[in-house]
Amino acid sequence: MNMEKHNSSLVVELLYPDLVINVGEVTLGEGNRNKLQKSQREQEKVKVIQAACALLNSGGGVIRLEMANKDERPMEMGLDLEQSLRALIQSSDLQTFFETKQQRRCFYIFVKSWSSDLFPEDSSVRPRICSLETSLYCRSGTSVLLMDSREAFSFLKTKKRDAKILGKEPSGKVLKVRHQNSYNSNPADPIFQKDQLEYGEILPFPESQFIEFKQFSTKHIQQRVKDIISVYIPAFANTGGGYLFIGVDDKSKKVLGCAKENVDRDSLTEKIEKAIYELPCVHFCQSQCQVNFKVRILDVLARGELYGYACVIRVKPFCCAVFSETPSSWMVKGKNVCSLTTKEWVDMMMDSDPDLQWLCKDFESQLSLSSGPPLSRPVYAKKGLEHKKDLQQLLFPVPPGHLQYTPESLWKELSAQHEGLEELIEKQMRPFSQGILILSGSWAVDLNLQEKQGVICDALLIAQNSTPILCTILREKDADGQCYCTRTAFTVKQKLVNMGGYTGKLCVRTKVLHLSPESHAESLAGSGSSIDYPGSYNLADTQQMEALLQSLVIVLLSFRSFLSDQLGCEVLNLLTAQQYEIFSKNLRKNRELFIHGLPGSGKTIMAMKITEKIRNTFHCEADKILYICENQPLRNFISNKNICQAVTRKTFMKHNLEKIQHIIIEEAQNFRTEDGEWYEKAKTITQRQKNSPGILWIFLDYFQTSHVVHSGLPPFSAQLSKEELTRVVRNADPIANYVQEVMQVIIKNPPLNIPHESLEILLEAEWAQGVQGTLKIKKNLTLEQTVTYVAETCNRLFERGYSPKDVAVLVSTTEYVERYKHELLRALRKKRVQLSDACDMLGDHMVLDSVRRFSGLERNIVFGIHPRTPESAILRNILVCLASRAKQRLYILWHGDC
Known part of the structure; x- marks a missing residue:
């Protein structure tokens, strides 16, 4: 199917x-469509296929058609449309991804999100996105084949693996050895070296894997040549190279050429070269070369x-992938339906879980891209912590036989606080017998959207035999209430799929209510979407509700891991x-609020998350x-996140x-x-x-106090509003175990500047178990x-897959840093390892700094060298x-004078 490659004219409705x-308008019904002209x-x-592909790749949705038919009788879609949808999903079962419903002259196609587990029979062949055509060709015998999504995925996977194996070795050299028989010893090569051929001459070899014969057309010669090139050159390049003869009959092998009156030699050469240079190429290797070819006009x-004239084009094997044109695949971007570029398509097609071999023993997958x-x-969870199923059962359990708030x-x-609210909500919940109603002061803020004034609360209903429903309760009638609820429900749906990984059929309906100041009665401000979804969009049982709620756990509890910067x-x-x-x-x-957190309990992550929540709650920059x-x-480190201003004290x-x-x-x-x-200055500013008044949240851990003077914090008893982070996750x-032992010593003899009662938090500590690691004390x-020990240990770790950006060398005081820098650089010079202080945490180098300056990172x-401080009272801290x-x-390394 000849699809347009530029952005579509289709627009997403925002209502x-x-x-x-x-x-x-689209004509529906088999008979009606057969009467249409082919072009129409x-x-x-x-239009329908572009919309369907875009929704499959963007979390699912609805295609709305207006029937061009004048009557409103029930009408089927039409065989050609059904066949195109089947081709799109490479499956005969349309209902896996599509359902239809007609409402008078409106016809709806309901589209479920694409899921890469469509091919469960072979988990190694799972294209990540949906495509109508891949635009990837290969040679198979004397044929040229267009790869489908699965074949393209396997082909690209192999190319990516080969590029990784070859590493920095020049790919052209390796491929030349691998495929030398494809062109150097090819029987076509002597003909390629000639300057002329005889009209009617029969070439002494047939078509093969590496040879193709094509004839010029009698008209539109240059377009014909361009069309041939766009298919056969990528096919040869992707499959060992070969020779394309234009001007030779493929059956008789006779040289027929093209009459000189119909073609200009120089112009033809220019058009051929231009057409080949315009072929999209994608690299997995370090090379950025184009297709290696040579054109001879005989x-x-x-x-x-x-x-x-006749034309022969010799094509060498390409290191990675050559496309005939941009693949036919679309996505929703903002309000528009857009065609993916070739690079975007390959990136998404090949997107896979990161290589965590060196971390797999520490983390367990919660959501895999496969x-x-x-x-x-x-999404990964640290071993020893609650997984998404545990968190769902803990936070959002589905009770048997009743509805839970x-x-x-x-x-x-x-x-x-709100008279009449209980009666209002319970009246709305009467039709639902089992499920969970999740209340929030603002679901918008929970989803990283801005809060709306006048909202008493939002409530997300997950109930059996119903689609999810988002209810917004307003203090009074508000014309923007429905827009707010619709926007929030839209975000819930999109995030449950695109972030939470939910793969079932899903929609979120809206309901807007308000409390009347006079009568406390219900007033329906709007019912949201007028689209009537099929029954299959209802949650059928507890298993489906829990699966959806586990996706909700990922939406609400996930955060960008610090691993992201390391993995790229x-x-x-x-x-x-x-x-x-x-x-x-x-x-x-x-x-x-004062948040007391044990070492490794995630205070920095919490500080960053709260910053984002402040922005959305108070509408501030x-x-x-x-x-x-x-x-x-x-x-x-915080400043690089661009979420707030960051300064030192x-x-x-x-x-x-x-x-x-x-x-x-x-x-x-x-x-x-x-x-x-x-503290007094901070309090004055926020009040x-x-x-x-503004927000003043203070994170601290007395166990990690690094000095013996007054901290400026109010007395522990005056910290009236306190919370504790006692689950250690790092x-x-x-x-x-070592940290626990040292903390127990601190409790027995705490420094004078640390309030003894603050250390009782250790009694509530929970430590994530099951993560293997190493502790060595020398x-x-x-x-x-x-220095020798650090260098030799690092060299062994680098050989096992770790990198310099995994390592920090920390010394007890700042004056020791320069003392060790020169010696460490000299010991690591063979590995060309760079050292930097902790100010540049994102660089590809080892950190060398003091323990104090690495606080919070x-x-x-970690190598701890001579962890001794003049303030011996806080040595354990x-x-x-x-x-x-x-x-x-x-690795804790003590000097002999300790």
Whole structure:
């Protein structure tokens, strides 16, 4: 099918909580479509197929057609449209992805999201996206074959694997050896070397895997040549190379050429070369070369006179993949249906879970790209923590035989504050016998959208024998209420599929209600979409409800893993239930909060997530939110996220910061008061607006205190609003056990500047178990022995797949850093390893810095050298800070003078 390659004219309608593409008028019914002119039938088909492909690749949705037929009788789609949809999904079972429904003259095609587990019979052949045509050709005997999605996936997978194996070795050289018989010893090569042929001459070889004969057309010669080239050159390039003869009859093998009056030799050469250079190429290797070819225009003589010309093109094997044109595949981007570029198509087609061989023992997959929708990302949970199923059962359990409201505390609070709300909601819930109603102060904020004023609450209903329903309850009638609810429900649906990985049929209906101040009665502000979805979109049983709720867990609890920067692709991790409980707090009712978190409990992640929530709750820009920490490296790390302003405590005390409304503070136990009372200043800033004070959340861990002076924090008893993070998620088992031992010592003899009652948090600690790791402690080492040990250990780890960006070397004080830098560089010079301080955490180098300056950061491998501080009273605290920075491997190296 000849499909347009540029962006489609189709536009997504914005009136529904789903992707709805209106393709305009389409003639339906087999008989009616047969009466259409071919061009009109094809034009209508193109619109429907583009819309269907775009929705399959974008999370699913609805195609809306207006029947061109004048009557409103029930009508089938038409055989040609059905066949095109079957070709699109490469399946005879249309109902797997498509259902239809007619409402008067509106005809709807309901489209489920594409899922790469469509081919369960072969898990190794699972194209990630849906495509009408791949535009990838290959040779098979004397034929040229267009690869389908599965064949293209296997072909590209092989090319990508070969490129990885070849590494930096020049791919052309390897391929030349591998395929030398395809052209150097080919019987066509002597003919290729000639300057002329005789008209009617029979070539002494047939067509084969590496030889193709084609004849010129009698008219439109250059277009004919271009069409031949766009198919046969990629096919040869993708399959060992070969020779394309144009001007030779494929049956008789006679040289016929093209009469000189009908073709210009130079113009023909130029057109051929231009056509080949325009072929889309995609590389997996380091080379960015184009197709390697040579064109020869041979004179064709008749009785010694020039009759015309024949053309021979020699094509060498291509290192990666050559396409005839851009693949036929579409997606929804914003409001438009757009064609994927060749690179986008290959990137999405080949998208796969990252290679976590060196981490697989630490993480377990929660959502794999091998079975997820096209836009989903891989999700991993740390071993020893709750998986998505555990989190779903804990946070959103489906009760047997009744409807449950959750969180119960929020339901009681809302019912007490808003008279008539309980009656209103329970009236709406009467038709539903089993499921869960998930309440929120703002589902928009939960989904990283902006909050709407006047919303009492949102409630997401997941019930048996019903589609999900999002209810928005307003204080009073609001013309924008339905728009808000529709936009929020749309985001719920899109994220459940494209982020949560839900692969079932899904829609989210909307309902907008308000409490009348006079009568507390219900008033329906709008019922949302008027589209009547098929019954298959209802959740049939507990299993389907739980599957959807597990996708919801990923949507609400996932965050961009710090692994993403190391791997070069986005990877998601999940919050713990404890972290989510704090994160989901109502910010307006928790404006000041002290969060005490044990080492490795995820305070930095929480600080970043809360920053995003502040922006959406209070409709403020990043320059209104301030993140404060003690050390420059942690400040740089947060600043690179571009979610807020980030400063150190010293900078904070120097400036007025008039724009700031909200403040997040991390590692507060290490703050000091030498530059002034930072806590009082932060509190003054966040309370400037008396009627609407800002947020002041302070994260701290007294166990990691790195000094013996006053921190400036209010007394522990004066920290009236407190929460605790006691689930430790970072460290491997041996490291976690060591940290526990050191913390027990601290409790027995705490430094004078640490409130003893604050250390009782250790009694509530939970440690994630089951993660293997390494802890080694070496004593009585000289400086030379220490450096040698670090270098030799690093070399062994690099050979096992680790890289310099996995390693941090931390010393007890800043003055030791320069002392070790020169020696370490000299010991690692063969590996060409670079050293940098912690200010540049994202670079591909080892970090060398002090324990204090690495506070709040982490790496897989940590060497702690001479972890001794002049303040011997906090030696154990420094050890806790050091050890907790290591995720997998910890090496503590003591000097002989310790």
